[in-house]
Amino acid sequence: MGKNIDINVNHITRVEGHGNIVVNVSDGTIEKCEWQVPEAPRFFESMIRGRHYSEVARITSRICGICSIGHTLASCKATEDALGIELTEQSWKLRRILKHAETFDSHVVHLLFLVAPDLLGVKSVFPLLPTHPETVKQALRLKNFGHVVGSLLAGRTTHPTRPVPGGFSSYPTLDEVKAARERLENEVVKDWDAIVQTLASVAGQIPTFDRPTEYMALHDSVEYGLYDGCIQTVMPDGSKQQWPLDDYLSVTNEFVVPTSTAKHTRNKLPSYMAGALARFNNNYDQLRPEAKAIAQTLGLQPQCHNPYMNNVAQVVEIVHSLHTVKEGLDDLIANGIEDQPLAKPTRFDSEGFGAVEVPRGILFHNYQYDKEGFCTGGNCIIPTNQNHGNIQFDFDKLVPEMLNKDMTQDEMRLHLEMLVRAYDPCISCSTHYLDVEFKE
Numbered sequence: 001m002g003k004n005i006d007i008n009v010n011h012i013t014r015v016e017g018h019g020n021i022v023v024n025v026s027d028g029t030i031e032k033c034e035w036q037v038p039e040a041p042r043f044f045e046s047m048i049r050g051r052h053y054s055e056v057a058r059i060t061s062r063i064c065g066i067c068s069i070g071h072t073l074a075s076c077k078a079t080e081d082a083l084g085i086e087l088t089e090q091s092w093k094l095r096r097i098l099k100h101a102e103t104f105d106s107h108v109v110h111l112l113f114l115v116a117p118d119l120l121g122v123k124s125v126f127p128l129l130p131t132h133p134e135t136v137k138q139a140l141r142l143k144n145f146g147h148v149v150g151s152l153l154a155g156r157t158t159h160p161t162r163p164v165p166g167g168f169s170s171y172p173t174l175d176e177v178k179a180a181r182e183r184l185e186n187e188v189v190k191d192w193d194a195i196v197q198t199l200a201s202v203a204g205q206i207p208t209f210d211r212p213t214e215y216m217a218l219h220d221s222v223e224y225g226l227y228d229g230c231i232q233t234v235m236p237d238g239s240k241q242q243w244p245l246d247d248y249l250s251v252t253n254e255f256v257v258p259t260s261t262a263k264h265t266r267n268k269l270p271s272y273m274a275g276a277l278a279r280f281n282n283n284y285d286q287l288r289p290e291a292k293a294i295a296q297t298l299g300l301q302p303q304c305h306n307p308y309m310n311n312v313a314q315v316v317e318i319v320h321s322l323h324t325v326k327e328g329l330d331d332l333i334a335n336g337i338e339d340q341p342l343a344k345p346t347r348f349d350s351e352g353f354g355a356v357e358v359p360r361g362i363l364f365h366n367y368q369y370d371k372e373g374f375c376t377g378g379n380c381i382i383p384t385n386q387n388h389g390n391i392q393f394d395f396d397k398l399v400p401e402m403l404n405k406d407m408t409q410d411e412m413r414l415h416l417e418m419l420v421r422a423y424d425p426c427i428s429c430s431t432h433y434l435d436v437e438f439k440e
Helices: 053-063 068-083 089-119 133-154 174-205 245-252 276-286 289-297 307-335 383-404 409-422
Strands: 005-009 020-026 029-036 214-219 230-234 240-243 351-358 361-369 375-381
Touching: 005 409, 020 383, 020 409, 029 383, 053 068, 053 361, 053 375, 068 089, 068 133, 068 351, 068 361, 089 133, 089 174, 089 307, 089 351, 089 409, 133 174, 174 289, 174 307, 214 276, 214 351, 214 361, 230 245, 230 276, 240 245, 245 351, 245 361, 245 375, 276 289, 276 307, 289 307, 307 409, 361 383, 383 409
Parallel strands: none
Antiparallel strands: 005 020, 020 029, 214 230, 230 240, 351 361, 361 375
C-alpha cells in the first residue's frame, strides 16, 4: 500500500500576506499539489486615476509597508520618464544609497526573524530569546540601522516623504549623516560579522533541491542593478537576453490561474524567478569583492538553480549593500549635501516606465498622464506575483522527490513552508483588479 499524505497549511506563517499549501497523496498517488493565493486585489491602479503627478508616488508607496521605498522610487522614475524630468547627480546618489538601505533592512528582517527559526529548529524567533539572546540583540540592532538610514534619506522608511518626482523635498543634515556613518563603523560591522558566523554554522540545514528555471532581474551596465537598468534574463544554459523597460508587458505576460487571485507571469519558459538569487545569477560579476567572498564562504556560485539558496543570495546582497551604503555616506560627508530645488517637467500628455529591484525582485510601474499632468492610467507588476508560478512548478518537482525519499508528512510540510519562505513573498502587494464575468 502506498503512502497517504494530507497537508493543508492555511495560512503559511512568517510571510507577509495569505498563501495556502495544499498537498493530497492517496495510496502513493499525488491527487493535489497547489500553492494557493486567496487574497483580494487592492485597486491601487484605480486610485491613482485622476490624481496629479505630484500625488501618485505618495499613493503607490502604500502598496507595501516593507518595500514602500522601492515603490516610491519606481513610481517617481515612471513619472519622471513620462514627464521628461531630469534628476541631478546628487538626487541620483541619494536614491542609490536609499535603495541599498531598503535592501539591507528588508533582507535582515527576512533572514534573521523569518528564516533563521527554520534553520535553528524552532517555530519562531521568540524561543531564541533565552537560547540566543545576543544574536537576537545583534539582529535587532542591524534592523534598526537599516531603518535609521532609510529614515535619514527618505524622511521615514515606511511610506517615505522626501523622495518625490524631480528629486527630494528635503535633505538630511551632515551631522545626521556623520552619526549614521559612525554607527556603521562602530556597531553595525561588528554585529554583522558575528551574525555571519551564526548563519554559516547553520547553512548546512538549507535543503538541497535543483530545478533550473529562467531568472529575471534588472541589469545596469554601471553597477549591480538595484536602482536602475534594463530587463535581463538568464536561462538554465547561462544564455542572457535583454529588453528595454517599455517592453515589460511582453516579458512578464501576466495570466490568470484558478488557484490564485494574484496573476501569474511567464516569459521564455512556463515560469521565471525574481529576487536575490535571480539578481545573483544575472549580475554576479558586478558584486563587490566583499560580497563575492561571503558567497564563496557559504557555497553559493552562479548559476545556482536551488530556490532555497535565495536566502544565501540575500546574505551576499546584505554585504554588498552594507559596503555600498558606507561608500555613499563617505561621499556625502566629503562633498556635502546641497539644498536643491525640484527638477520640473518638460512635457505632458505622455507615458513613462520605471523599475527598481525591491528585495523580492524586479518591480514595474507604468503611468499615462494627460496634458495637465493628471494620471489617466497605471499598471504595477510586483515581484511576488512574478514568483507564484515558479513556486508552483517547484512544488510539482519537489513533492515527488520527497515521496521517493520516504519523508514523513511533517518533514514534507516543513520543506514546503521553507520553500515558500525562501522566496520572501510579500503577497499583500497584490494590486490588480480581476475581471469577473457572470454567466446567466
